[in-house]
Amino acid sequence: MSQPLLLLQLPILRALDPQTGAQLWESRVGEADPLRSSPGRFLITPHGIFVMAGPKIWLFDAKNGAIKAKLELPFSPDTAIFDDGAFYVAAVPEAACIAVDGHVRWRITVEGAWSKTLVCRDEHQKVLWQRDLPKFSEGAAAGLALGDQVAQPDDKGLR
Numbered sequence: 001m002s003q004p005l006l007l008l009q010l011p012i013l014r015a016l017d018p019q020t021g022a023q024l025w026e027s028r029v030g031e032a033d034p035l036r037s038s039p040g041r042f043l044i045t046p047h048g049i050f051v052m053a054g055p056k057i058w059l060f061d062a063k064n065g066a067i068k069a070k071l072e073l074p075f076s077p078d079t080a081i082f083d084d085g086a087f088y089v090a091a092v093p094e095a096a097c098i099a100v101d102g103h104v105r106w107r108i109t110v111e112g113a114w115s116k117t118l119v120c121r122d123e124h125q126k127v128l129w130q131r132d133l134p135k136f137s138e139g140a141a142a143g144l145a146l147g148d149q150v151a152q153p154d155d156k157g158l159r
Contacts, residue, residue: 090142
């Protein structure tokens with residue numbers, strides 16, 4: 001059998017046979033965050049299917065849809081890229097790197113309401129570095145790129 005066609009329609013993730021459209025399995029994955037421009041995303045990885053719904057990431061077994069793990073994120077991301085056992089997630093004015101085990105490797109936040117200072121802190125809240133940035137415009141959505149992987153909330157760059 002070929003790989004299943006995965007269909008994410010929050011709150012459900014379904015796997016369909018791509019030739020017949022027959023449903024192979026379905027799993028409830030969570031509700032969308034109504035305040036985000038892209039409330040649901042999923043990423044196929046060697047670990048399984050990671051589904052983002054609001055500030056949660058669910059890991060599903062691709063063969064049967066069984067839940068393998070659930071991770072809490074520090075915020076609801078607009079975009080995410082998975083690479084080498086970690087998620088890089090972003091939503092204006094935040095970004096973070098979360099390991100598959102749920103450990104927050106790093107997190108950056110624009111300090112204050114739409115300020116010009118970007119601050120990166122470790123898991124103990126110690127400041128690792130900070131930089132001055134131009135002011136963000138309200139309503140902006142974050143995009144990510146890592147090598148040839150690109151993710152944008154409007155789906156135009158998702159590869």
